[in-house]
């Protein structure tokens with residue numbers, strides 16, 4: 291099949307599978323098998339496309355595009371992505387942005403990322419603040435293995451080890467976390483069912499982190515609708531300068547405070 295046909299066939303099948311962005315997904319899948327950029331697909335619509343079918347079938351089954359492609363962009367990095375850890379989300383880029391802003395006046399800051407997953411936050415912080423000493427902890431050994439692969443591929447030195455919320459008590463300049471905060475997957479996108487459940491479902495992490503952390507700055511990603519409760523928690527725990535930041539879609543997704 292040539293690229294022109296592959297694009298329309300993939301778009302049709304992905305649309306029928308209920309995917310919101312069938313054309314974009316089709317372009318990215320065809321680009322991936324051709325080894326070109328998304329726009330590069332249009333440079334030669336007569337190019338022969340091979341190896342698309344297994345990827346298209348996975349995406350039709352609503353496996354996240356990032357897992358099917360095997361890598362995903364996050365801030366300035368391209369991270370390896372697979373079912374061992376959550377797909378890095380655009381709203382989490384805002385978490386990194388706030389963390390960087392708070393650390394602007396702190397030389398060689400000690401940073402802890404609780405629930406490091408693929409390494410997205412920890413690695414982006416190390417990339418953009420090379421003087422930071424960054425530690426990432428997770429309860430999932432599988433996620434840690436993926437984070438280590440990402441650190442190695444990117445040549446970024448961060449400490450990655452098994453750990454949990456309790457590690458926040460050690461004394462840090464910044465504790466950052468995108469903890470599991472979804473109550474249930476009912477009614478959410480089917481893609482979530484392919485991601486690790488312990489990365490998604492959880493409750494009480496923001497409260498625990500706010501209470502346990504010994505840190506100058508705390509930056510937390512929150513679910514849609516959780517920001518005001520988490521901001522109130524931080525204020526009640528004695529944090530100052532408590533602030534909520536909206537993501538690029540205008541939703542309140544990041545809460546921060548200082549000691």
Ligand SMILES: C[S@@+](CC[C@H](N)C(=O)[O-])C[C@H]1O[C@@H](n2cnc3c(N)ncnc32)[C@H](O)[C@@H]1O
Nearest residue numbers: 378405406407428429430454455468470488489
């Ligand atoms: C929402 S994912 C965030 C992954 C990554 N930081 C990101 O933003 O893409 C939450 C992560 O927390 C981890 N996790 C779940 N319970 C934990 C706990 N008690 N302590 C530390 N990490 C935990 C999960 O394994 C998962 O990797």
